[in-house]
Amino acid sequence: MKIYLNGKLVPKDEAKVSVFDHGLLYGDGVFEGIRAYNGRVFRLREHLDRLINSAKAIKLELPLDKKGLEQAVIDTLSANSLKDAYIRLVVTRGYGDLGLDPRKCPEPTIFIIADKITLYPDEFYTRGLELITVATKRTNPESLNPCIKSLNYLNNILAKIEAVRAGFHEAIMLNSQGYVAECTGDNIFVLKDNKLVTPPSWAGALEGITRGAVIELAKDKLKLQVSEDIFTLYNVYTADECFLTGTAAEVIPVVKVDGRAIGDGKAGKVTTRLIKEFRELTSLTGVPIYEK
């Protein structure tokens, strides 16, 4: 396996960063989780725009421009002869003396891992997921804006630990006001009376790339009314349908939340249709890896 590290493709065992890297010492950095399907990188430019904005927000100067980042991702995939892959693009503040001050780090560290993708079991998509709500609240957007996809994931990891301990794969996180924010690594949608709603970033949600694609599909292909709005657990329990979106998960039906069946307790019709439309989109679009 070849890893892209600071401009070079190096063997996995040589892909190392310093213990003085501020990404490790302070979680000071940003990242993207991207997927390639059948030789195409899904929504690569949207992922790069989000990375560029995350970096801007934390005052981190990226070592490459958008074109350069795109090429680095493509080069990493082709060096590993991958057609279907999970891509982890990470930029940290870089190597520097101890202390929070980012000025201690003269150069950012950039690396790209392109690995085989481990798919969720098929029954997740047909039978649906059961969720719980965890006690860990989503980080307040006034403290750390969720639009910044940063290396600080402890908030989500604490929620994940609660979920796993209770025997669940995913969990709903509320914000400090008690409104639904998102899940530990996925965005959430509810459908009621053919209207689709997902929490806005100001309520604590990452502006997911999958979320964005699903909003477009719901509007354009399913002619649904879609809004970004706050809602409560009551609206989840009483929804006709509920589903999650994320790069790893794609679109996954939710059939039970905190012991309440959602709708008839089976994967919803609209959700099933969106899964199909999303799969079509991922198989037909994206930046080609191997064509000129």
Ligand code: PXG
């Ligand atoms: N919310 C959070 C907190 C996330 O970390 C999403 C929503 C979904 O966003 P995208 O852009 O992926 O549609 C994420 C993304 C993993 C994994 O390995 C997790 C994510 C992405 C890729 C892989 O668990 N989370």
